Amino acid sequence: MAMQERALRTRKSLIHAAAAVFAEEGYVPSSLGTISKRAGVSNGALHFHFENKRALAQAVEDEAADAVRGLVRRADRTGASALQALVDTTCGLVDSLLDDIVVRAGFQLSAERALGPEARLLRTWHEWVEQALLGAEAEGQLAPGVSPDDTAAAIVAVTVGLEVLAGVDPQWLAERRIAGFWELLLPGIATEQVLASALPEAHEGRRSEAEEA
Amino acid sequence: MAMQERALRTRKSLIHAAAAVFAEEGYVPSSLGTISKRAGVSNGALHFHFENKRALAQAVEDEAADAVRGLVRRADRTGASALQALVDTTCGLVDSLLDDIVVRAGFQLSAERALGPEARLLRTWHEWVEQALLGAEAEGQLAPGVSPDDTAAAIVAVTVGLEVLAGVDPQWLAERRIAGFWELLLPGIATEQVLASALPEAHEGRRSEAEEA
Numbered sequence: 001m002a003m004q005e006r007a008l009r010t011r012k013s014l015i016h017a018a019a020a021v022f023a024e025e026g027y028v029p030s031s032l033g034t035i036s037k038r039a040g041v042s043n044g045a046l047h048f049h050f051e052n053k054r055a056l057a058q059a060v061e062d063e064a065a066d067a068v069r070g071l072v073r074r075a076d077r078t079g080a081s082a083l084q085a086l087v088d089t090t091c092g093l094v095d096s097l098l099d100d101i102v103v104r105a106g107f108q109l110s111a112e113r114a115l116g117p118e119a120r121l122l123r124t125w126h127e128w129v130e131q132a133l134l135g136a137e138a139e140g141q142l143a144p145g146v147s148p149d150d151t152a153a154a155i156v157a158v159t160v161g162l163e164v165l166a167g168v169d170p171q172w173l174a175e176r177r178i179a180g181f182w183e184l185l186l187p188g189i190a191t192e193q194v195l196a197s198a199l200p201e202a203h204e205g206r207r208s209e210a211e212e213a
Numbered sequence: 214m215a216m217q218e219r220a221l222r223t224r225k226s227l228i229h230a231a232a233a234v235f236a237e238e239g240y241v242p243s244s245l246g247t248i249s250k251r252a253g254v255s256n257g258a259l260h261f262h263f264e265n266k267r268a269l270a271q272a273v274e275d276e277a278a279d280a281v282r283g284l285v286r287r288a289d290r291t292g293a294s295a296l297q298a299l300v301d302t303t304c305g306l307v308d309s310l311l312d313d314i315v316v317r318a319g320f321q322l323s324a325e326r327a328l329g330p331e332a333r334l335l336r337t338w339h340e341w342v343e344q345a346l347l348g349a350e351a352e353g354q355l356a357p358g359v360s361p362d363d364t365a366a367a368i369v370a371v372t373v374g375l376e377v378l379a380g381v382d383p384q385w386l387a388e389r390r391i392a393g394f395w396e397l398l399l400p401g402i403a404t405e406q407v408l409a410s411a412l413p414e415a416h417e418g419r420r421s422e423a424e425e426a
Contacts, residue, residue, distance in 0.1 A: 112380070158370045158371055172370070183363065
């Protein structure tokens with residue numbers, strides 16, 4: 001049991017080290033030697049857990065996908081509206097991209113198609129955003145004429161863009177950036193009723209200013 | 214004169230070949246041999262024009278920046294409002310990202326910080342978007358309470374995100390994607406007067422649907 005626990009811990013530290021090295025050096029040029037050194041384990045231990053660099057990258061992307069599913073579940077569990085869950089989850093994702101190197105590297109690997117053209121993590125994220133918007137439409141929260149498809153594309157493009165730009169300056173993943181985006185987007189997509197309710201927190205600032213005007 | 218012309222043509226084809234190889238293989242793993250072969254010139258000819266891979270990447274980013282400046286100038290020349298010029302230029306940029314491998318590779322190099330942390334092309338683009346929004350604010354086209362800073366960040370994040378996602382599926386750079394984004398964004402940022410005018414073409418669809426409703 002203690003051995004199993006140690007094996008799990010080694011596996012976890014290898015995934016973490018791989019994520020850090022992929023994020024810093026890029027997937028293609030990074031070496032297994034750098035990763036095992038960073039994890040503080042031998043090359044033999046690395047090969048016990050992962051057949052090759054691709055298997056490590058797959059593990060990073062899988063763990064990032066688990067983290068995204070965790071954010072989605074957390075937002076669903078609050079019983080909030082579909083639109084509120086979407087706002088909360090995108091804000092949570094941006095937080096994770098800033099704080100969790102595995103989520104960050106997972107998105108980068110997916111965007112670089114390191115694991116093939118299907119870019120699974122990005123597709124999972126896109127599909128979930130689309131589902132949330134279809135939910136918001138079904139709940140009558142989207143303004144008439146708003147396309148869930150266009151809206152999902154804009155949200156996915158913004159989250160991917162913020163991650164890439166954070167490589168230049170981490171401030172791009174500051175909470176006010178994604179909150180600012182929602183403040184701009186919500187008036188264009190939500191019904192008057194939703195905008196008038198206290199729901200989308202990100203909209204609060206704009207709304208009270210508009211009321212003063 | 215004929216020799217100078219030939220030299221210019223060789224230089225241009227090297228920049229084009231480098232952009233294609235960087236975009237396909239990534240900057241770090243790509244080799245000068247692959248680039249000269251693709252351009253159909255000898256290694257000697259490559260070294261006559263460019264000292265190393267970095268100099269080639271710099272030339273790609275510079276030419277991409279020239280193309281962006283060209284788009285900006287074209288939009289300015291129409292005498293349109295600052296907001297219209299911004300809509301037109303982002304649509305033009307997305308077209309260029311789809312059609313012009315040099316613009317595409319220039320943005321990728323800048324996002325990867327291949328030429329250092331300053332990521333000049335992204336900064337140039339961000340600064341111009343910000344200037345356009347300050348112009349729109351000065352012309353009274355932004356709704357009260359709209360932050361030019363937040364709006365510029367959202368626009369830059371979307372354009373960068375669309376470029377990255379197009380690596381997975383070129384459809385992300387289809388015109389309807391960026392037009393769809395403007396349709397969603399404009400109601401949140403423009404004054405009622407601007408929205409009621411025929412100006413931002415991207416908004417037309419939404420507006421007529423809303424009128425029908």
